[in-house]
Amino acid sequence: MSEILYNEIPSLDLADFTSGDAEKKGAFVQALGQAYNNIGFVAIKNHGLTQDLQDHLYATIKKFFALDDESKAKYERPEIGYQRGYTGKGKEHAKGRNTGDLKEFYHVGQDLDQVPDTDPVKNDYPEGVWPEEVPELKEVSLEVYRTIEQAGKLMLRAIAIYLELDEDYFEDKVRYGNSILRAIHYFPITNPDEVPEDAVRAAEHGDINLITLLMGASADGLQVKRRDGKWIPITALPDQLVVNVGDMLERLTNKKLKSTIHRVVNPPREKMNNSRYSVPFFMHPRSEMDLTCLESCVDEQNPKQFENATAGEFLDERLRELGLKK
Numbered sequence: 536m537s538e539i540l541y542n543e544i545p546s547l548d549l550a551d552f553t554s555g556d557a558e559k560k561g562a563f564v565q566a567l568g569q570a571y572n573n574i575g576f577v578a579i580k581n582h583g584l585t586q587d588l589q590d591h592l593y594a595t596i597k598k599f600f601a602l603d604d605e606s607k608a609k610y611e612r613p614e615i616g617y618q619r620g621y622t623g624k625g626k627e628h629a630k631g632r633n634t635g636d637l638k639e640f641y642h643v644g645q646d647l648d649q650v651p652d653t654d655p656v657k658n659d660y661p662e663g664v665w666p667e668e669v670p671e672l673k674e675v676s677l678e679v680y681r682t683i684e685q686a687g688k689l690m691l692r693a694i695a696i697y698l699e700l701d702e703d704y705f706e707d708k709v710r711y712g713n714s715i716l717r718a719i720h721y722f723p724i725t726n727p728d729e730v731p732e733d734a735v736r737a738a739e740h741g742d743i744n745l746i747t748l749l750m751g752a753s754a755d756g757l758q759v760k761r762r763d764g765k766w767i768p769i770t771a772l773p774d775q776l777v778v779n780v781g782d783m784l785e786r787l788t789n790k791k792l793k794s795t796i797h798r799v800v801n802p803p804r805e806k807m808n809n810s811r812y813s814v815p816f817f818m819h820p821r822s823e824m825d826l827t828c829l830e831s832c833v834d835e836q837n838p839k840q841f842e843n844a845t846a847g848e849f850l851d852e853r854l855r856e857l858g859l860k861k
């Protein structure tokens with residue numbers, strides 16, 4: 536592993552990977568691999584998501600979160616572990632904690648209309664949940680979903696090359712994968728004395744999935760924990776997506792690629808009354824993907840650190856630990 540301690544996360548240009556120029560493509564792969572072997576996070580531009588589409592999504596989710604709590608509760612689906620639709624304030628807590636995070640969010644999954652009838656996931660995945668008060672949410676969020684999923688597939692191609700796998704190694708594993716787009720509202724706190732002392736916007740955690748692509752990280756608060764324990768603020772530009780390694784990819788690579796702990800800290804007391812919005816796309820494979828450590832990542836210096844599991848088994852275990860599934 537490179538011993539560099541980053542003061543910020545590296546910025547990359549996804550157009551270098553897709554340019555058709557072998558040298559630029561190779562340089563992108565090496566820079567990405569080194570960053571993922573070290574801090575586990577990069578920021579990328581030229582990801583294909585236009586500012587217009589992002590603005591449209593933000594306007595739409597703001598409209599939804601502005602509804603009263605009772606209206607929003609109609610879209611909660613505890614019976615499916617909240618994997619679609621709304622999750623109310625304080626319901627999710629980080630693994631190993633009991634205090635809920637100061638956030639509410641809305642989950643959008645794979646568009647079942649796009650999935651062929653012959654594919655078993657069509658019956659396995661829950662139906663989307665759509666709010667009648669904000670009908671445009673469906674169309675705009677599914678368009679964002681498709682666009683980010685495409686960028687995610689390109690990132691996985693680059694990762695596959697870095698791991699010396701076939702470039703399309705992940706392709707069939709993420710086709711109609713179980714990814715989730717999560718629109719998050721960190722809600723205003725009018726009286727900070729009324730929330731539990733240790734409650735934060737998002738307590739420190741690693742993401743469950745293969746990779747996460749995050750829009751909206753330009754706003755204050757997101758920090759990643761560097762190897763030496765220091766918290767580094769993420770300062771992405773408005774035209775960048777932050778893309779990080781999740782626990783599934785860390786398992787598959789036996790920690791060659793790092794799922795780095797991160798958190799969203801509370802603003803200073805006088806700013807607790809301001810909302811913060813962000814939209815991560817948690818890129819999951821199909822449930823049957825085998826997460827057994829790659830042989831190429833296991834040797835005498837790097838003994839195997841994880842039990843064998845499929846993506847579906849691992850996800851189930853984690854949703855219980857997060858308080859979302861019984």
Ligand SMILES: O=C(O)CCC(=O)C(=O)O
Nearest residue numbers: 737742752757799813815
């Ligand atoms: O809101 C953010 O900036 C990050 C959220 C996050 O880390 C998560 O939801 O997993």
Ligand SMILES: [Fe+2]
Nearest residue numbers: 740741742797
């Ligand atoms: Fe996260």
